[in-house]
Amino acid sequence: MKYAYENLSPDQFETLVTLICQELLGISVQGFATGPDGGRDARFEGTAQLHPSISDPWKGRVVIQAKHTNGLNKSFTESEFYSATSKTSVVADEIPRITSLKNSGELDHYMLFSNRRLTGNGESEIRRAISSTCGVPSGSIYLCGVEQIELWLKRFRSIPEIAGIDPIDSPLIVSPEDIAEIVAAFAQHRDGMVSILDDPPTPRVDLATKNRLNGMSDDYSKALRRKYLKDTEQIREFLAAPENDELLSAYESAVDEFELRIIAHRKDYQSFDQVMDYLIDLLFERDPILRQRQHKRQTRALIFYMYWNCDIGAKGDDSVEADETLAS
Known part of the structure; x- marks a missing residue:
């Protein structure tokens, strides 16, 4: 079942991401709050329940970012979101924050969610760019696009109801x-x-x-x-x-x-x-x-x-x- 993520507010999308991360990492994932520099993130500290696997879970401090877009059919590799040469893209703006958190010992692992399409090549390129620039191991970076979000919602079926999102095929009730x-x-x-x-x-x-x-x-x-x-x-x-x-x-x-x-x-x-x-x-x-x-x-x-x-x-x-x- 598909959902109209573009129609969610940023706060609703952040709630959705928080609920997914509570399933993947643990119930102690703290929801999104505005930081000193204006950025918003969620956090987890401890041993993850499921991510990246039960046998080899992440341990330490995880910083989670959610980036919502109103646009349709957007992708991670559009220049506004990520470009190897852009200094003003969404990812470029986040890199100094990731670096600062890494250097201060507040970040061991990093997760970035967006309601955009994410290809395998795009995922590899962006993950390498963040890793090489911020000093975070590649295996400690997780990028999640709309396709994977759909899979998580199929697995964790209670999340859409808790988050209050409706299927994309809901009829328009016109008055x-x-x-x-x-x-x-x-x-x-x-x-x-x-x-x-x-x-x-x-x-x-x-x-x-x-x-x-x-x-x-x-x-x-x-x-x-x-x-x-x-x-x-x-x-x-x-x-x-x-x-x-x-x-x-x-x-x-x-x-x-x-x-x-x-x-x-x-x-x-x-x-x-x-x-x-x-x-x-x-x-x-x-x-x-x-x-x-x-x-x-x-x-x-x-x-x-x-x-x-x-x-x-x-x-x-x-x-x-x-x-x-x-x-x-």
Whole structure:
């Protein structure tokens, strides 16, 4: 059973990681707390129950890190998370902390969890980089991606319920109040937006063409369709209802703002996957309503609807401009 880890809050993901580590290491794993330098980690001291094996468990002090991302289909080896040459990636930022803890005797073993995909080659490369830079033996470093998290949750079946996470296939329970709250939250930030509420409808191009024009990857598009395509008709019907004219206007204003932001920031991103993640992060950062757990999935569904309905992103009628943008 798969879970929508991207919809968890960082605190929820940390709780999930803590519960997994209590099974692997021991019940005395202490949950995440903010350290003097602003970093958050969990800790364990003693002899591990299961990790890396019952016959040869870790002994000593274990520091555990959890790095959550709102993005879909993210990997450990993307430059924002790890790059051999980057000094600003997530791993690069952690290396001085790991080194300091190692040198002060507070770290014998290190575990890094993230809701990102982790390949065998990527795991080996990152583990070697941390080991050589921080002086931690390679065998004392454990990296855990979303695939292994899924396996742990199958083995430790009580964890999802304790952590309060739901399966990815849970149906979207749509009510006018829920969607109205989301759209109203978009409308709260309309200062400086271009408000064009009577735009003529744009015919939908097929999704494959739209993905090509915008530079969205096949894997990302498939993930979006699998998760949110079933919600588009519900959203369309809600926005088309006569009693929701004001909310439709708010939606159109949000679309106008997004289009302006996409134009302004498109050159900063190599793919439209990253543009979509940028919009999601922007919304969650600026609005406390949208970053609440119960609203995160609905927000993502609405952003996908904007893309699927050709409200944002390059369309067939501006393919020349889109091709020039992608080529630049």
